[in-house]
């Protein structure tokens with residue numbers, strides 16, 4: 234079953250997956266909000282949540298897209314770690330868009346298994362390239378409520394009249410993930426699946442919450458984006474799709490040669506030891 238796309242109903246296939254074997258569920262279930270056939274059919278959310286509880290390791294995590302109502306249902310069982318948005322380059326129509334604003338953000342939530350230990354949860358910081366900078370701050374900017382807000386860990390960055398912050402040119406990936414939506418996806422990535430997610434978006438979630446030995450489950454895999462991202466990042470995957478047409482598309486995508494995404498995030502410089510006692514400057 235490992236590293237396969239399985240054609241079938243996830244409610245049947247999930248029964249065959251060994252309990253306590255999945256490190257992360259990364260999925261984009263039917264939204265049950267549109268006129269698409271798979272959306273109109275929907276799925277039994279309560280049963281799905283129960284099944285996942287068995288299959289996920291105790292320190293496993295879930296990254297789920299969906300409506301606020303669906304994510305709220307997940308949160309009734311799985312504690313929320315954080316939530317964020319997939320930010321699209323431009324607004325897209327919602328159903329009944331005459332009565333609602335166009336939408337640029339699609340919410341996702343990261344959940345943990347209810348039995349998790351925080352110290353065991355995987356979180357890999359992702360650093361993105363950016364412009365280097367060096368700036369000097371006036372230290373009074375850092376005094377608030379009588380407390381010194383400066384991180385004085387770096388002795389060399391602290392001068393008589395201020396604090397120099399430096400950055401070599403990296404920025405931490407925020408919870409807002411920018412990626413193209415379907416009309417702007419690179420040609421080779423786009424398939425006919427109506428709700429296909431960009432690989433970059435799914436890769437970001439995978440990198441955050443799994444290590445390279447981890448096994449990812451996507452029970453609603455559509456055009457196989459999760460499988461492709463796992464293959465590129467060297468993660469194991471089990472992906473399930475009910476519709477034969479989408480299952481075939483997913484298999485074809487995996488057969489194409491891929492350019493592996495470098496897995497290792499840019500190294501952050503080691504934090505220097507703070508050997509300067511904190512001196513409070515009061516107003």
Ligand SMILES: C[S@@+](CC[C@H](N)C(=O)[O-])C[C@H]1O[C@@H](n2cnc3c(N)ncnc32)[C@H](O)[C@@H]1O
Pocket residue numbers: 241242243244261262263264271275276426428429430431452453454455456457458459473474475476479
């Ligand atoms: C929102 S789409 C996922 C799209 C996917 N993220 C991608 O990038 O292509 C949901 C998919 O779940 C499939 N699906 C719906 N019910 C299913 C079920 N019970 N078992 C397996 N797949 C199902 C639908 O056919 C649809 O392709």
